[in-house]
Amino acid sequence: MFRHIMVPVDLAHEERLGHALSVAADLARHWSARVTYVGVGTNTPGVLAHTPEEYTARLAAFAQAQGVAHGIEAAAHATIAHDPTTDLDDALLRAVDETGADLVVMQSHIPGLMDYVWPSNGGKIAGHASASVLVVRG
Amino acid sequence: MSDTDSQGIPAPEGHAQIIETEYEIGQDNIETSIGPFGLDIHNPVFLISGLAIIAFVFYALALPEQAEAFFGWLRPAITAQFDWFFLGAADIFVLFCLFLIVSPWGGVRLGGADARPDYSYIGWFAMLFAAGMGIGLMFYGVSEPMSHFSTALGGVTEEGGVRTDWAPLGAAAGNEAEAIRLGMAATIFHWGLHPWAIYAVVALALALFSYNKGLPLTIRSAFYPIFGDRVWGWVGHVIDTLAVFATLFGLATSLGFGATQANAGLNMLFGIPVGPTTEVILITAITSVALISVVRGLDGGVKVLSEINMGLAFLLLAFVLLAGPTLAILTGFGSSLVAYIEYLPALANPVGREDLNFSQGWTAFYWAWWISWSPFVGMFIARVSRGRSVREFIIAVLLVPSLVCVLWMTVFGGTAIQQYVQTGYEAVMNAPLELKLFEMLKELPLTAITSFVGIILVVVFFVTSSDSGSLVIDTITAGGKVDAPVPQRVFWAIFEGAVAIALLLGGGLSSLQAMVISTGLPFTLVLLLMCWAIIRGLQAEKRGA
Numbered sequence: 001m002f003r004h005i006m007v008p009v010d011l012a013h014e015e016r017l018g019h020a021l022s023v024a025a026d027l028a029r030h031w032s033a034r035v036t037y038v039g040v041g042t043n044t045p046g047v048l049a050h051t052p053e054e055y056t057a058r059l060a061a062f063a064q065a066q067g068v069a070h071g072i073e074a075a076a077h078a079t080i081a082h083d084p085t086t087d088l089d090d091a092l093l094r095a096v097d098e099t100g101a102d103l104v105v106m107q108s109h110i111p112g113l114m115d116y117v118w119p120s121n122g123g124k125i126a127g128h129a130s131a132s133v134l135v136v137r138g
Numbered sequence: 139m140s141d142t143d144s145q146g147i148p149a150p151e152g153h154a155q156i157i158e159t160e161y162e163i164g165q166d167n168i169e170t171s172i173g174p175f176g177l178d179i180h181n182p183v184f185l186i187s188g189l190a191i192i193a194f195v196f197y198a199l200a201l202p203e204q205a206e207a208f209f210g211w212l213r214p215a216i217t218a219q220f221d222w223f224f225l226g227a228a229d230i231f232v233l234f235c236l237f238l239i240v241s242p243w244g245g246v247r248l249g250g251a252d253a254r255p256d257y258s259y260i261g262w263f264a265m266l267f268a269a270g271m272g273i274g275l276m277f278y279g280v281s282e283p284m285s286h287f288s289t290a291l292g293g294v295t296e297e298g299g300v301r302t303d304w305a306p307l308g309a310a311a312g313n314e315a316e317a318i319r320l321g322m323a324a325t326i327f328h329w330g331l332h333p334w335a336i337y338a339v340v341a342l343a344l345a346l347f348s349y350n351k352g353l354p355l356t357i358r359s360a361f362y363p364i365f366g367d368r369v370w371g372w373v374g375h376v377i378d379t380l381a382v383f384a385t386l387f388g389l390a391t392s393l394g395f396g397a398t399q400a401n402a403g404l405n406m407l408f409g410i411p412v413g414p415t416t417e418v419i420l421i422t423a424i425t426s427v428a429l430i431s432v433v434r435g436l437d438g439g440v441k442v443l444s445e446i447n448m449g450l451a452f453l454l455l456a457f458v459l460l461a462g463p464t465l466a467i468l469t470g471f472g473s474s475l476v477a478y479i480e481y482l483p484a485l486a487n488p489v490g491r492e493d494l495n496f497s498q499g500w501t502a503f504y505w506a507w508w509i510s511w512s513p514f515v516g517m518f519i520a521r522v523s524r525g526r527s528v529r530e531f532i533i534a535v536l537l538v539p540s541l542v543c544v545l546w547m548t549v550f551g552g553t554a555i556q557q558y559v560q561t562g563y564e565a566v567m568n569a570p571l572e573l574k575l576f577e578m579l580k581e582l583p584l585t586a587i588t589s590f591v592g593i594i595l596v597v598v599f600f601v602t603s604s605d606s607g608s609l610v611i612d613t614i615t616a617g618g619k620v621d622a623p624v625p626q627r628v629f630w631a632i633f634e635g636a637v638a639i640a641l642l643l644g645g646g647l648s649s650l651q652a653m654v655i656s657t658g659l660p661f662t663l664v665l666l667l668m669c670w671a672i673i674r675g676l677q678a679e680k681r682g683a
Contacts, residue, residue, distance in 0.1 A: 043349070044620050045353060047619065050352025082435075084620065087436075
């Protein structure tokens with residue numbers, strides 16, 4: 001059914017990734033699909049890394065660990081945004097095309113008042129991506 | 139596809155000397171939410187600067203008369219005492235930049251030896267320029283050359299041994315040709331190498347310590363070579379808080395100028411009354427537009443507006459050039475440049491000046507204003523300059539904008555002066571500062587259209603300053619994080635407008651200028667130290683081609 005699953009991850013808030021990681025791994029095993037973990041970094045030093053290379057290495061290590069833990073074929077794809085506060089959705093949508101994934105599994109929060117003003121990233125991706133999108137809550 | 143759609147992270151960037159420090163970016167930050175608004179702010183920089191600004195706005199609004207008296211005293215008090223300091227420091231920055239161009243460190247590439255630029259030259263220049271001068275060019279483009287020309291022509295006047303005229307240097311009483319040269323030289327002096335050298339120093343320090351050393355994108359990082367790990371403590375908090383104040387008041391001053399000028403223009407075109415009410419409405423409306431841009435971010439908002447601005451400004455420039463006395467302007471460009479170089483040493487001299495009104499009232503104020511803008515413009519330039527070599531960077535930040543300013547001033551100011559010299563048109567000379575641009579346009583065809591374009595330009599420049607300023611203050615107050623939640627930028631954008639309103643009501647433009655000068659003063663010291671830190675930082679880098 002699905003051959004390539006993309007999972008956006010925010011390494012600065014790994015604890016908030018919740019069920020998305022295990023859901024993606026389950027689906028990958030079910031369909032023998034490979035998983036690409038996508039991270040959006042900046043070219044300015046950030047919480048996670050001093051340089052883009054450091055960030056890429058960190059994301060690759062994360063993907064490898066996930067692959068080993070869940071017994072799946074895992075890869076990492078890092079992309080940069082000039083202004084991640086506002087460009088995150090666009091960067092992720094670009095990554096969907098770049099990776100050629102046919103399913104996106106991503107974590108989202110339970111919608112609140114502010115989601116009427118600023119839709120969640122999951123909502124925006126589901127609304128615009130060419131691939132199928134599974135938004136995992138909680 | 140535009141150059142900003144970077145595909146993936148660039149390949150390894152080559153040699154760069156990362157500074158290893160115990161400090162983790164964001165370690166002092168508080169991540170929380172107030173109601174539905176998420177926050178990620180630096181403690182205590184955000185709290186101190188945020189609360190101080192709020193208190194300041196309330197003070198100026200609650201006691202406008204007291205505020206007005208205080209600010210009225212403050213400005214001359216500081217410029218009279220410290221004019222030599224401002225003038226001398228600015229000279230040092232120019233020499234420092236010129237030295238870096240020819241030094242072997244010019245080959246160091248920002249972002250590592252193999253880094254590639256994120257933005258094309260056009261997008262880069264547009265943002266540099268819109269952020270760096272913006273409203274000022276609209277406000278002073280006609281008014282400053284005209285003011286210096288007419289005061290120089292008027293000659294030296296004295297009262298009890300004290301000069302009462304505002305002419306630069308020794309004036310040029312009755313000598314029209316020399317007054318033009320002196321007027322243009324003095325104007326270009328204020329808009330040429332000196333301001334851009336100030337920006338270049340801050341921008342270079344930030345870019346170097348952030349892209350090459352891996353330190354957070356805040357002002358304090360530049361001081362790592364001097365203070366070591368202590369920059370993460372109180373020394374750094376003070377530096378960053380000073381930067382936030384300088385930026386806010388620098389921006390607010392420009393917003394005040396913008397509002398006054400837009401108001402004057404609207405009054406002339408549509409008869410809209412001039413006064414605080416209209417100005418407050420203008421600031422509020424324009425801040426709202428800035429909010430939209432800020433929420434759309436760097437590529438979607440700021441860059442797009444900067445490019446629109448550059449397009450419009452270029453059209454207006456081309457129009458005035460063609461519709462005005464074209465030949466006189468074109469020859470004026472060369473002779474203004476020569477006059478600038480000729481008068482530069484005398485104008486830049488920090489001590490023993492006799493033209494105190496000019497050197498304190500104009501030059502020292504300008505230097506303080508540029509310096510208070512420098513954290514903002516500098517950080518903004520740094521953020522969009524990754525991948526340039528130091529030499530390319532300084533040439534682009536110092537020489538290109540200086541030449542554009544010469545051109546701008548020659549076209550706008552030169553036209554107004556020629557109108558007076560050739561036809562005796564005195565309206566520009568007699569108009570208040572904010573109206574001079576529109577009086578000049580009146581003598582050219584299509585007045586209604588060009589004046590309207592002029593107002594639009596003021597407004598859009600206003601917006602680009604406000605939105606890029608909010609991005610910068612947000613980054614500083616988030617401890618160098620560039621991915622802090624949107625509500626923080628919204629907060630700063632609103633308060634820039636609020637400070638401008640508070641100061642306009644509490645004493646008008648002179649209050650704005652007083653605050654700029656008083657925040658510029660301590661920051662001048664910060665900038666001088668920065669030059670030393672840049673040298674230390676460059677020493678560790680590999681010199682490229």
